[in-house]
Amino acid sequence: MLNDEQIERYSRHIILKDIGGTGQEKILNGKVLIIGMGGLGAPAALYLAAAGVGTLGLVDGDVVDLSNLQRQVIHFTPDVGRPKVESAKEKIAQINPDVKVNTHHTLATADTIIDLMKDYDFIIDGTDNFPAKFLINDACVIAKKPYSHGGILRFDGQTLTHTPGEMCYRCVFHSPPPPNAVPTCSQAGVLGAIAGMLGTMQAAEALKYLTGVGDLLTNKLLIFNAKNMAFRTVKMKRNPKCPVCGDNPTITQLEDYEQAICALKK
Amino acid sequence: MTVKINGTEETIDDGLSISGLLKKKDVDMPDMVSVELNGEILDRELFDSTVVKQGDDIEFLYFMGGGQR
Numbered sequence: 149m150l151n152d153e154q155i156e157r158y159s160r161h162i163i164l165k166d167i168g169g170t171g172q173e174k175i176l177n178g179k180v181l182i183i184g185m186g187g188l189g190a191p192a193a194l195y196l197a198a199a200g201v202g203t204l205g206l207v208d209g210d211v212v213d214l215s216n217l218q219r220q221v222i223h224f225t226p227d228v229g230r231p232k233v234e235s236a237k238e239k240i241a242q243i244n245p246d247v248k249v250n251t252h253h254t255l256a257t258a259d260t261i262i263d264l265m266k267d268y269d270f271i272i273d274g275t276d277n278f279p280a281k282f283l284i285n286d287a288c289v290i291a292k293k294p295y296s297h298g299g300i301l302r303f304d305g306q307t308l309t310h311t312p313g314e315m316c317y318r319c320v321f322h323s324p325p326p327p328n329a330v331p332t333c334s335q336a337g338v339l340g341a342i343a344g345m346l347g348t349m350q351a352a353e354a355l356k357y358l359t360g361v362g363d364l365l366t367n368k369l370l371i372f373n374a375k376n377m378a379f380r381t382v383k384m385k386r387n388p389k390c391p392v393c394g395d396n397p398t399i400t401q402l403e404d405y406e407q408a409i410c411a412l413k414k
Numbered sequence: 415m416t417v418k419i420n421g422t423e424e425t426i427d428d429g430l431s432i433s434g435l436l437k438k439k440d441v442d443m444p445d446m447v448s449v450e451l452n453g454e455i456l457d458r459e460l461f462d463s464t465v466v467k468q469g470d471d472i473e474f475l476y477f478m479g480g481g482q483r
Contacts, residue, residue, distance in 0.1 A: 278477065304478060305478070326445075
């Protein structure tokens with residue numbers, strides 16, 4: 149049951165007909181794991197914390213860099229050099245003491261990812277590289293976990309939501325691109341606000357999943373370009389030849405893909 | 415003939431293959447694009463042999479990373 153302070157704090161959720169007190173309780177009981185506490189994970193974590201998601205798991209092996217602050221809005225200037233998960237945990241505690249935060253100052257790997265995600269209801273992919281994105285996809289398909297995929301570059305963003313049995317990232321993108329074939333944000337740049345747009349969409353998908361409100365971005369790929377603010381949703385379906393979720397999957401165990409990241413700042 | 419490419423109606427030459435269309439569209443790294451043809455993801459091995467037909471609905475979908483660093 150919600151206490152008086154919670155009724156006031158979450159009043160704008162509670163007055164939403166689709167959410168109400170029951171929906172808010174679902175959010176308070178919800179557990180979301182965010183992998184990557186950067187451009188996408190930062191806004192997602194802020195909104196999920198503010199929304200009162202009961203448990204947030206944060207996975208990131210990095211420390212805050214000065215060049216992160218242009219878009220990774222959960223980290224502040226004095227946080228430079230600190231582990232991102234610690235910086236984020238501190239902000240979340242200030243936004244909303246209702247939220248329990250579990251931090252993992254590590255990279256998600258083939259050996260650890262299933263264990264990392266096992267206690268969570270929904271996963272957010274906020275990573276910046278294809279090996280991690282494919283690993284998260286495969287792990288979620290194999291462990292039957294719903295998750296939100298997100299990618300941003302320059303002025304563009306794209307996102308899809310996978311739930312068990314529905315189309316996955318690999319249905320569209322069969323395998324990781326060769327190392328350095330696709331530029332990363334650190335190579336090609338990204339408009340900071342794009343990260344906020346996409347990360348908050350991912351947070352909204354997590355809240356929709358927890359409350360059962362509306363239709364998720366399943367079997368769809370949402371693509372936007374912020375230069376002309378053009379949004380499109382491309383209809384998709386599960387690919388029977390998909391190597392992980394198809395009819396005859398060839399990927400039944402997780403493996404770590406070659407790290408394609410070539411960070412120019414180093 | 416007219417086809418729909420990424421949501422926009424376009425007039426293209428008859429007889430183009432998907433590979434030909436990618437070239438025409440200046441997609442310089444076709445390996446980096448996934449193609450959805452009339453709602454189904456097209457096998458990469460079929461890019462050369464698949465001829466675009468009047469009214470086809472074609473989506474070029476690009477890899478997009480980013481977010482963490």
